[in-house]
Amino acid sequence: MELVCHDSTELRVIEVAESRIDAAVAIQFKDRMRTLSDDGPMRVILDLSRVTFLDSSGLGAVVAAMKQMGSGRRLELAGLTPTVAKVFRLTRMDTVFTIHPDLAPFEAGLGHAR
Amino acid sequence: MLDRSFGFMGTARDHIVGPSGGEKRYHDVFPGDAHSVRAALKSAMRAFREMEIADEQTGVVEIVLAEVLNNVVEHAYAEHGRGVIELDVRREGHRLNFMIRDDGRPMPGGNTPVGRPHDLDVTADDLPEGGFGWYLIRELTQGLTYRRSGNRNDLRFHIPLSARRHD
Numbered sequence: 500m501e502l503v504c505h506d507s508t509e510l511r512v513i514e515v516a517e518s519r520i521d522a523a524v525a526i527q528f529k530d531r532m533r534t535l536s537d538d539g540p541m542r543v544i545l546d547l548s549r550v551t552f553l554d555s556s557g558l559g560a561v562v563a564a565m566k567q568m569g570s571g572r573r574l575e576l577a578g579l580t581p582t583v584a585k586v587f588r589l590t591r592m593d594t595v596f597t598i599h600p601d602l603a604p605f606e607a608g609l610g611h612a613r
Numbered sequence: 614m615l616d617r618s619f620g621f622m623g624t625a626r627d628h629i630v631g632p633s634g635g636e637k638r639y640h641d642v643f644p645g646d647a648h649s650v651r652a653a654l655k656s657a658m659r660a661f662r663e664m665e666i667a668d669e670q671t672g673v674v675e676i677v678l679a680e681v682l683n684n685v686v687e688h689a690y691a692e693h694g695r696g697v698i699e700l701d702v703r704r705e706g707h708r709l710n711f712m713i714r715d716d717g718r719p720m721p722g723g724n725t726p727v728g729r730p731h732d733l734d735v736t737a738d739d740l741p742e743g744g745f746g747w748y749l750i751r752e753l754t755q756g757l758t759y760r761r762s763g764n765r766n767d768l769r770f771h772i773p774l775s776a777r778r779h780d
Contacts, residue, residue, distance in 0.1 A: 522683045523647040554679040555745035563742045582672035589752055590745045591733055 689717025
């Protein structure tokens with residue numbers, strides 16, 4: 500499960516560098532997210548633009564990742580592809596998260612540091 | 614490739630695309646674990662795209678199949694370790710008919726779970742992390758039937774391929 504961090508002073512973008520968040524990797528995803536949201540900027544955006552498929556286990560892992568964030572930290576989402584967006588919409592989880600169409604508004608501050 | 618070995622828990626694919634009496638069929642048998650389900654989904658999706666099913670609808674099919682197959686792994690085969698899953702899909706006009714069979718535990722109460730939408734009007738700590746599966750299956754399928762015969766679970770449903778949208 501490859502997750503890549505891009506930090507600016509106020510923001511951490513966690514890019515999911517995989518095409519699926521499914522039952523096979525849900526636990527791994529949740530554990531990696533715990534490590535990556537332990538420190539660093541308070542605002543975290545999960546970049547899902549490379550994820551083409553997410554099942555209910557993956558959805559549960561994203562919700563768990565949000566719940567396990569330390570106090571005051573926020574998890575937002577960006578770049579939902581069509582099938583991923585459909586799962587969020589059908590379960591109404593799209594009403595729970597702040598969802599950005601893409602990372603364009605944040606890119607200036609992030610540079611391309613990896 | 615049709616003569617692939619049917620060895621223990623082997624993968625037997627019988628994928629027929631083309632004008633075979635107007636019916637197109639996809640058949641696969643694979644081990645009931647999360648990684649095999651992932652591989653099986655990938656093959657099935659490739660076959661459905663070859664059947665010229667639109668992207669939006671292959672998305673629906675993938676969501677439904679992932680939930681159904683993960684349920685078999687996580688519930689039916691939860692205590693057995695593993696067993697095999699049989700997936701059979703037939704295109705019939707403007708719909709895809711699905712049959713999924715396994716030799717695991719029966720559905721609780723002998724029927725498919727209801728699958729209600731969650732109440733999301735709760736604090737973040739109380740948000741649900743699971744239980745979305747049957748709701749998604751019921752939202753996206755029609756004609757859901759479940760039968761237990763002997764030691765076998767047999768789940769059937771269909772997904773319309775018309776322009777009807779679900780969202």
